Amino acid sequence: MPEYVCAVDVGTGSARAGIVHKSGRLAGRVEHPIVMNKPATDHAEQDSEDIWKAVCIAVRGALKAAGIAASEVAGISFDATCSLVVRDRQGDPLTVSTTGDNRWDTVVWLDHRALEEADECSATGHKVLEYLGGAMSPEMQTPKLMWLKRHLPETWDKAGYFFDLADYLSWRASGSLERSQCTLTCKWTYLAHEERGWQPDYLQEIGLDDMVAKGNLPEKASPVGTDVGRLTPDAAAALGLTTDCHVGAGLIDAYAGALGVLGGFACDLSQIDRHLALIAGTSSCLMALSPDPILISGGWGPYYGVALPDIWLSEGGQSVTGALLDHIIRLHGSVGEPDGELHGKIAQRINELRSQEPDLANRLHVLPDFHGNRSPLADPHAVGVISGLNLDASFDSLCRLYWRTSVAIALGVRHVLDAFNEKGYAIDTMHVTGGHTKSPLLMELYADATGCTVITSAAEDAVLLGTAMVAATAAGFYPDLPSACVAMKQGGRERLPNPDARKRLDRDYRIFLEMHAQRRRLDAIQ
Structure with missing residues (x-):
């Protein structure tokens, strides 16, 4: 009997695949750049x-790393x-690029070309x-x-399908045009809690009254973990799996991570x-x-x-964090391109400096909004300071x-947490x-700046674990998604804040708020 599932996580720069046992144990993992x-x-x-090619390479590699047969993967x-x-x-593929090249058919999540259009949506x-x-x-x-319709009208005229990336991958794997309740609700203004999820008056007001039909979007979204079908013969051959493998309606990458670390609390919703x-x-x-x-x-x-x-999720965010630390290194200009070794060298020197000066660089302050403020100010026009x-x-x-930028990132997390707790969390x-x-500096600061107990997941890759929980549900290993989450949870290591x-x-933090x-x-001065 099969006892494994395959979880695929496509991030900003790479595709990762993991073969995961139904107990939640990661058996093999491979990553390929995009x-x-x-x-x-x-x-x-x-x-x-x-x-898609990167996904296929990663899945085949993960299967080999796990040392199991394709027939042992059920979802x-x-x-x-x-x-x-x-x-x-x-x-x-249909171009989304000002270059006109059909190869570039995907607008990356961090793309901010539609700032003006976003403001128009807000004004409604x-x-x-x-x-x-x-x-x-x-x-x-x-x-x-909206931006595509205005600036690339030929693309709009020829369009036949619009996908969130996770749904595109499900379509490539199964041929199904079902869309996940996660993607449509979080990014497409679909209201899953209402009888009619799409809001035609909103779409008409922003000039997208034809979006649902043109994009082949369904009237109803599919709950996360829904079995949307089995792998097609072409997809099974490309992935190195079998056509007996079930495809589960997926989710946005961060939500997979949330499921991987919070899903185990589904058995006690009073404390969630x-x-x-x-x-x-x-x-x-x-x-x-x-x-x-x-x-x-x-x-x-x-x-x-x-x-x-049946559970509600609230999300806050910081548009750049790890990318901001990379940017700070590049901005300095004298030490080369940021990589793991350089980040480690900087962290080691910071600790040496802090041993001599505990309140290191206490007159140096950073606002980390170099790519706007996603939360709690919801201001994409915000700039870094x-x-x-x-x-x-x-x-x-x-x-x-670098150290003071790390402090600012942690203070930004506290800023979001304060907003959450003020409203009822x-x-x-x-x-x-x-x-x-992997950053001891950030992990220390997250605990100390927020006053929270910080848990590092024992799962080698909690995002893959969350997606594996979804795959295990579609494969029928568990009767529903909460049951899969409880059975596959991996626990974690605890860090207490330093008083x-x-x-x-x-x-x-007081200075951080004053800088905002x-x-x-300053922005108000005409």
Whole structure:
């Protein structure tokens, strides 16, 4: 009898595949890079064919690493960034690029070309905005589609399919045009808690009254973990699996991470609002679950049934975190391209400097909004600020700036948590997964700056674990998604906040909030 599933996670720069036992144990994992095109400022594009090839390479590699036969894999599911894939009526790639090249058929989640359109969506005041923190983000799909319709009318005329990336992968695997309740609710203004999910008056007001029909979007979304069909012969051959493998309706990558670390609490919903998932990598997503809807200004959601069925999810976020630390290294300009070795060297030197100067660089302050403020201000026009620079251009000056940028990232998390708890959450425990778990500096700061107990998932890859829970549900290993989550949870390692650091970080937080206020005052000067 098969006892394994395949989980596929497509991030910003790579596709990862894991073969996971139905107990939640990761048996094999492989990663393969994907390409990105940046033809203009704020434009970021990908090639969905390249993504699919990377997925196939990763799945075949993970199967080999696990040392099991393809027949032992009973289910597969996909999580992915909330990127927008556009195909023509024949299902072939269709350009989203100002270059006109059909290869670039995917608008990457972080693309901010649709800032003007996002502002127009916000100005409608429509009720869909109540579930987006009151403002539309250019990272959502309706402003991006508005931009395409206006600026690439030939693409709009030829379009036959619009997909969130996770749904595109499910379609490539199974041929099914079902769309996940997670993707449509979180990024397409579909209201899953209402009898009629799409809001025609909103779509008409923003000029997308033909979006549902043109994009072959369904009237009803499919709950996460729904069995949307088996692998097609072509997909099975490309992935190295069999046509007996069931495909589960997937989810956005950060939501998979939230499921991987919070899904195990599905057995005690009375305490679930104490827990927050921090999925931290290139950017950071903060997600909390509650049995009842909690509206948060400047947050995304509450979304109904986008991770666990019948449970509401609220999301906050930081548009750049890991990417910001890379940027700070590049900005300094003297030490080369950021990689794991360089980040480690900087962290080691920071700790040496802190041993000599515990309150390191305490006059250097950073606002980390270099790519806008996703939460809790919901201001995509916000900019980053650095205060306290001098003429020092040494490696140590980079280390000081890196450290204070890390402090700012952690204070940004506290800013979001405060907004959540002010509205009714009771968050005191934060579950961290993603690339930041490899940074001792950030893990220390997340606990000390927020005052939360920080749990690092024992799962080798909590995002893959969450997607494996979805695949196990579709495969029929468990009767429903909550049962799969409870059975496959992996626990974690606990870190308590250091009370001695609190006074210093409280002072930094007061300055952080004052810098936000000062930036607003500067922006208001005519």
